[in-house]
Amino acid sequence: MPTLSDVLAVLHRLYDPAWAESWDAVGLVCGDPDAEVRKVMFAVDPVQAVADEALAWGADLLVTHHPLFLRGVHSVAATGFKGRVVHRLIKGDCALAVAHTNADSADPGVSDALAAALGLTVTGPLDPSAADPEGCRGIGRVGTLPEPETLAAFAARAAKALPATAQGIRVAGDPDRLVHTVAVCGGAGDSLFAAARRSGADVYLTADLRHHPASEAVEAGSPALVDAAHWATEWPWLDQAARELTAAAAASGATVETYVSRLPTDPWVFHVPSPT
Ligand SMILES: [Zn+2]
Numbered sequence: 401m402p403t404l405s406d407v408l409a410v411l412h413r414l415y416d417p418a419w420a421e422s423w424d425a426v427g428l429v430c431g432d433p434d435a436e437v438r439k440v441m442f443a444v445d446p447v448q449a450v451a452d453e454a455l456a457w458g459a460d461l462l463v464t465h466h467p468l469f470l471r472g473v474h475s476v477a478a479t480g481f482k483g484r485v486v487h488r489l490i491k492g493d494c495a496l497a498v499a500h501t502n503a504d505s506a507d508p509g510v511s512d513a514l515a516a517a518l519g520l521t522v523t524g525p526l527d528p529s530a531a532d533p534e535g536c537r538g539i540g541r542v543g544t545l546p547e548p549e550t551l552a553a554f555a556a557r558a559a560k561a562l563p564a565t566a567q568g569i570r571v572a573g574d575p576d577r578l579v580h581t582v583a584v585c586g587g588a589g590d591s592l593f594a595a596a597r598r599s600g601a602d603v604y605l606t607a608d609l610r611h612h613p614a615s616e617a618v619e620a621g622s623p624a625l626v627d628a629a630h631w632a633t634e635w636p637w638l639d640q641a642a643r644e645l646t647a648a649a650a651a652s653g654a655t656v657e658t659y660v661s662r663l664p665t666d667p668w669v670f671h672v673p674s675p676t
Pocket residue numbers: 466586587588630634
């Protein structure tokens with residue numbers, strides 16, 4: 401049976417920690433490198449309910465997209481919710497590893513899974529990594545729809561393709577505008593408006609868009625904007641990562657069983673539409 405360090409070596413070949421942004425905190429959070437790992441669960445957020453789900457399934461390793469700790473801490477006492485997650489996982493013999501911006505920038509990465517869910521044919525990264533001479537890695541993706549469709553149809557496509565959330569899909573732009581080239585960025589992508597405009601995309605789908613950046617992007621003649629829930633735009637990566645890990649582990653002679661959490665960890669749980 402592979403050890404945690406064997407499985408981490410495979411995970412890090414897929415999502416090299418060196419590809420992570422300088423501010424990020426990726427890799428092993430807790431776990432014994434010599435422990436045996438048979439069952440690996442994937443989730444977006446390392447929250448208590450996800451840790452409970454991992455232990456109920458008997459996971460030996462939980463891989464999350466978001467870091468549990470992004471900044472230095474001087475205590476993991478179970479007096480806080482992060483410390484409680486660490487305690488729960490260690491007591492349950494389950495390691496925790498994070499693949500965050502290294503998974504965003506991988507090829508295939510988080511936005512490839514998002515693009516695939518939307519039915520796009522990817523042509524390249526939205527913001528290519530300067531560290532990749534082949535231009536395949538980077539944040540976000542640009543792709544094309546099989547046929548041009550209205551912005552309203554594209555928004556409906558996104559609502560159907562992504563997991564359900566209280567937010568649903570918010571759109572800025574003329575619903576009848578035809579869209580064909582699409583830029584996507586899983587997670588918060590409002591730093592890439594200029595790249596989305598340069599890419600020639602008709603529409604940019606991302607998450608966590610705020611009033612001023614969105615308003616200014618629209619005024620500047622940006623692509624139409626589609627805003628989905630952050631969790632929903634990253635969730636499609638989990639299946640992709642589970643498949644990639646299973647295949648890469650098998651290629652190195654190791655068998656792991658994977659499971660993808662379907663627990664919605666979007667913090668927004670209900671939405672009240674304005675009366676019409
Ligand atoms: Zn995210």
